[in-house]
Amino acid sequence: MSSIPSTKRVAVIGGGILGVSTAVHLLREGASVILLTERGLGSEASGRSLSWLNSAGQRSTPYHQLRVAGVDRYRTLFAADPGREWLQFGGGLTWNAAGKGAVTEARHAYETSIGYNSRLLTPEQISAATPGIDPDAVPENAIFNPGEGWVSLPDLIEFLMEEFHARGGELILNAGKVSVMVDAGRAAGVETAAGGTYEADAVLVACGAATPDVVAPLGVDIPNGSPVSMLVLTKAVDHELKAVLNTPRAAVRPNPGSTLALDHDWYEEHITEHTDGSFSIPEDIVQELADEASKLIAGNPELKPASWKIGYKPIPGDGEPVLGELDHVPGCFVAFTHSGATLGLIAGELLAGEILTGSKHPMLSTFRPGRFS
Numbered sequence: 001m002s003s004i005p006s007t008k009r010v011a012v013i014g015g016g017i018l019g020v021s022t023a024v025h026l027l028r029e030g031a032s033v034i035l036l037t038e039r040g041l042g043s044e045a046s047g048r049s050l051s052w053l054n055s056a057g058q059r060s061t062p063y064h065q066l067r068v069a070g071v072d073r074y075r076t077l078f079a080a081d082p083g084r085e086w087l088q089f090g091g092g093l094t095w096n097a098a099g100k101g102a103v104t105e106a107r108h109a110y111e112t113s114i115g116y117n118s119r120l121l122t123p124e125q126i127s128a129a130t131p132g133i134d135p136d137a138v139p140e141n142a143i144f145n146p147g148e149g150w151v152s153l154p155d156l157i158e159f160l161m162e163e164f165h166a167r168g169g170e171l172i173l174n175a176g177k178v179s180v181m182v183d184a185g186r187a188a189g190v191e192t193a194a195g196g197t198y199e200a201d202a203v204l205v206a207c208g209a210a211t212p213d214v215v216a217p218l219g220v221d222i223p224n225g226s227p228v229s230m231l232v233l234t235k236a237v238d239h240e241l242k243a244v245l246n247t248p249r250a251a252v253r254p255n256p257g258s259t260l261a262l263d264h265d266w267y268e269e270h271i272t273e274h275t276d277g278s279f280s281i282p283e284d285i286v287q288e289l290a291d292e293a294s295k296l297i298a299g300n301p302e303l304k305p306a307s308w309k310i311g312y313k314p315i316p317g318d319g320e321p322v323l324g325e326l327d328h329v330p331g332c333f334v335a336f337t338h339s340g341a342t343l344g345l346i347a348g349e350l351l352a353g354e355i356l357t358g359s360k361h362p363m364l365s366t367f368r369p370g371r372f373s
């Protein structure tokens with residue numbers, strides 16, 4: 001796609017999936033890349049994500065199309081080696097609370113209307129569609145989306161970083177809060193917290209929920225709607241679950257090592273933010289989420305939380321992705337989005353193309369940061 005000089009140097013700030021994916025796509029196209037991140041790789045949202053690969057529910061058409069393309073890229077990766085324990089396509093199963101069967105039906109009708117593979121099932125039909133679920137947990141009906149999957153982002157980041165290093169990328173961990181340097185109105189490189197500077201022809205800010213803070217000194221306002229959320233990993237447990245479950249009291253996905261990843265939002269009020277920026281939650285609330293998840297799994301196995309991580313889930317103020325170059329600071333690009341697991345590969349691919357060729361991809365046209373100015 002590119003005819004750029006191989007010497008083009010790009011600085012990527014942020015070691016989550018969006019920074020790592022874009023860095024690898026840049027390297028594939030011949031750029032010279034330096035990736036700097038505050039602490040370790042995957043230290044924020046990408047290290048604690050449910051990472052359900054999907055385009056379910058009702059979103060804007062461009063967002064839906066981008067998510068479908070995102071799932072497509074994962075399918076390509078999956079096809080190259082279906083045996084990877086960290087990337088699987090077992091579908092997704094969604095249901096609502098008792099009395100909300102009509103809401104489920106409406107969602108199914110919408111998904112069908114846009115050609116999204118969606119099957120409306122009674123509890124009795126679930127085991128024939130996907131294994132490992134207690135049908136008694138399903139009050140009325142459920143939607144099975146057979147085309148969906150899940151990824152473990154820490155494993156994907158590790159996988160991509162092998163290519164990053166093989167292609168000669170430069171990695172700076174524990175860089176502290178990195179900022180964008182501007183010269184004559186254009187992005188000129190980055191500066192670490194300790195004052196180290198790195199010149200670059202272009203800069204990508206992929207700082208997750210911190211992205212608005214990193215571009216604010218440039219005079220750019222990106223509304224931030226990032227909530228606090230938690231991901232729990234269980235100890236290993238015997239289970240047959242293949243699908244990602246989205247249910248009224250727990251979201252559950254398989255995870256490598258026969259463990260399960262658990263997520264939801266009902267416990268948000270129990271999370272405390274401390275003055276040092278860390279978060280905590282009472283252990284009995286974590287166990288309550290595990291107990292809710294247990295009710296969904298065939299045989300209702302006892303689920304024991306092994307670890308849990310809490311922090312911000314990156315969501316732009318208007319809910320739509322923010323991807324592309326800043327109008328006011330040419331050469332400075334941003335990647336800030338919800339569904340960043342689903343979009344991780346496609347957003348990296350399209351942004352790398354824009355950074356290197358200067359040509360705007362039509363699929364990103366409604367997601368430009370300039371919409372807020």
Ligand SMILES: Cc1cc2nc3c(=O)[nH]c(=O)nc-3n(C[C@H](O)[C@H](O)[C@H](O)COP(=O)(O)OP(=O)(O)OC[C@H]3O[C@@H](n4cnc5c(N)ncnc54)[C@H](O)[C@@H]3O)c2cc1C
Binds near residue numbers: 036052337340343
């Ligand atoms: C609980 C939970 C459930 C989710 N479920 C799903 C799902 O089912 N499907 C889906 O598609 N998506 C899901 N997501 C969203 C998805 O995980 C995120 O959108 C994605 O991981 C964001 O990746 P990122 O690279 O943008 O940000 P992050 O992973 O947050 O990485 C940002 C990086 O930037 C670094 N950084 C920040 N500021 C600076 C700075 N000034 N200098 C240097 N480095 C800096 C951070 O340390 C971090 O390493 C979920 C997220 C959470 C938290």
